[in-house]
Amino acid sequence: MPYIQRAGFTGHLAFAIAASAVGSAFQHGYNTGVVNAPQTVIEQFINQTHYDRTGEPMEDGSITIIWSLAVSIFCVGGMIGGLLTAVIANKFGRKGGLLLNNVFVIVAAVLMTFSKPSKSYEMIIAGRFFIGISSGLAAGLTPMYLSEISPAHLRGATGTTYQLVEIGRAHV
Numbered sequence: 167m168p169y170i171q172r173a174g175f176t177g178h179l180a181f182a183i184a185a186s187a188v189g190s191a192f193q194h195g196y197n198t199g200v201v202n203a204p205q206t207v208i209e210q211f212i213n214q215t216h217y218d219r220t221g222e223p224m225e226d227g228s229i230t231i232i233w234s235l236a237v238s239i240f241c242v243g244g245m246i247g248g249l250l251t252a253v254i255a256n257k258f259g260r261k262g263g264l265l266l267n268n269v270f271v272i273v274a275a276v277l278m279t280f281s282k283p284s285k286s287y288e289m290i291i292a293g294r295f296f297i298g299i300s301s302g303l304a305a306g307l308t309p310m311y312l313s314e315i316s317p318a319h320l321r322g323a324t325g326t327t328y329q330l331v332e333i334g335r336a337h338v
Contacts, residue, residue: 175320182315183327186264190304191331193271197297201237209233212287219285236291240298247302251310254303260311267307270300305332 201208209229216224247270254263277293308328316324 174317179316179320179324183312183324186308186311187324187327187331190264190267190308191328194301194304195332197240197294197301201240201294205233208236208287208290211282215285215287232287232291236287236294239291239295240301243295243298243300244302244305245298247299247304248306249302250299251303251306255307255310260307260314263303263307264311267300267303270296270303274300304328 212229212232213224216222216228251263254266257263258266274293274296277289277296281287281289281293305328309325312327313321313325
């Protein structure tokens, strides 16, 4: 029986891990924590938008409810994205699903970028929802993709890099 060489950790595998795990997981961890720093600015934006629309300032309790919705809608989108993972992976494949996932990122970025010029805090909420869907999909698709492209003896290690990068980013 001839000797069969085991594929190891190659440059192509390292690039795939960096591109998919770091690209997807970093974004997930970032979007989990980034919303905390500008809280006061966003609450002022919500109040100013309401004032521009109605001529009256918004009550603090209402601002808190809208802010809470903007923060928590990310998790709702994440649950939906997680539930869609199997459907997307089976229909488009793991790599195709990750590429399709970029549509959700672009939609979210456009909504959140143009929320201030449009004077619409609802666009921030919608953008957080779409980035949540993206994070939910990435949380399922990325480990699947990394496990499929890795040699059998490295699958466990490469499949967990997504979680390690996500946790690392969330704590930075």
